[in-house]
Amino acid sequence: MSAQHDHSRCRELLGSLSDYVDGDLEEALCREIEAHMAECENCRIVVDTLRKTVLLYHVLPSDPPLPEAVEQRLFKRLELEHIIPSRSER
Amino acid sequence: MPEAISDLDILLSNEEALVAALHRGDPLGCTALVKRFGGQMYAVALRIVDDPDDAEEVLQDAFVTACRKMHTFEGRSKLSTWLYRVTTNAALMHLRKRRDDTVSLDEPQELDEGDVLPRQLGDWTVDPSQEALTGELRQVLEQAVRELPASLRAAFVLRDIQGLSTEEAAEALGITPGAVKVRLHRARLALRERLAGYLSEQPQPIRA
Numbered sequence: 001m002s003a004q005h006d007h008s009r010c011r012e013l014l015g016s017l018s019d020y021v022d023g024d025l026e027e028a029l030c031r032e033i034e035a036h037m038a039e040c041e042n043c044r045i046v047v048d049t050l051r052k053t054v055l056l057y058h059v060l061p062s063d064p065p066l067p068e069a070v071e072q073r074l075f076k077r078l079e080l081e082h083i084i085p086s087r088s089e090r
Numbered sequence: 091m092p093e094a095i096s097d098l099d100i101l102l103s104n105e106e107a108l109v110a111a112l113h114r115g116d117p118l119g120c121t122a123l124v125k126r127f128g129g130q131m132y133a134v135a136l137r138i139v140d141d142p143d144d145a146e147e148v149l150q151d152a153f154v155t156a157c158r159k160m161h162t163f164e165g166r167s168k169l170s171t172w173l174y175r176v177t178t179n180a181a182l183m184h185l186r187k188r189r190d191d192t193v194s195l196d197e198p199q200e201l202d203e204g205d206v207l208p209r210q211l212g213d214w215t216v217d218p219s220q221e222a223l224t225g226e227l228r229q230v231l232e233q234a235v236r237e238l239p240a241s242l243r244a245a246f247v248l249r250d251i252q253g254l255s256t257e258e259a260a261e262a263l264g265i266t267p268g269a270v271k272v273r274l275h276r277a278r279l280a281l282r283e284r285l286a287g288y289l290s291e292q293p294q295p296i297r298a
Contacts, residue, residue, distance in 0.1 A: 011207070014207070014208070014279075015275065017275070018271065018274060018275035018278055019271065019275075042208070042211050045211050045212070045213055046208045046211070046282070048213070048214070049210075049213075049214050049282050049285075049286065049289075049290075050278055050279070050282050052214055052216060052218050052289075053278055053281050053282045053285055054250055054278060055218035056216070056218045056223070056227075056231060056285070057231060057235075057246075057250045057251055057281075058218070058250065058253075059218055059223060060223065060228065060231065060251060061223070061228075063129045063130050063132075063133035064129060064133070065128075065129045066124070066128035066129045066132050067132075070128075070132065070146055070149070071124065071128060073146065073150070074124055074128065074146075074149060074150055074153060075121070075124065077150045077153075077154065078120055078124070078150075078153060078154065078157060080117055080120060080121050080124075083117055083118060083121045
């Protein structure tokens, strides 16, 4: 951060940045963060990369189905293996 | 001729019918619970305990509890939220048994301000909205989650990977929505630091 920049404001705003990227922050504080970012390149990058961090995890592929062997052992533990046939038997 | 809709199909598509079946102890209800939510709960267990064998044990404990204690589900939340709570509890209990008992899983670790202050300040060229996740990037993302402290990891997995709301994650974790937000924020900041090493154009550690 530049020598002229007041770091204390960066630290104060840091705790609100997740709410900011989630759109959960009150309007006045949003404007304050945006005004700060206009003057602070480091905070602009932190907000941008924090948002990208969240988005990257949102685009992870959805959960795969339960592996069949795991499912069969679970049914056995639950004493339900007689209820439905395994996928390979259908 | 289309196949007849089975009783299991009905339970898989109708949560009210599923809850009723579970409440009356119908084995088909528990079967449908596994079919409908098994994949999601296994994924959560695996991310929290980070071992396939342990995750399977957690999954089994969670579904045994869920099927036996269905009477404690009062329907005030979604069935999936209640099941996330049962699974997350089982996973965190498992970690307590596995690890040093003096390590608290109830409170976030890395509470020092210095641990969450941004240090990596290079820009990232990655565009998540366009990005088809490569196998390598996916591994980096998963590894970064594994390295989080357990309490932060559980909050992050439920909220940002499974997509629960703050309120749902709070219910699943048995903590306040405010505490979820604090843990989530710390988790995200920690992940941002770790991902920066891979995604940053020019990692520039901040100087004090």
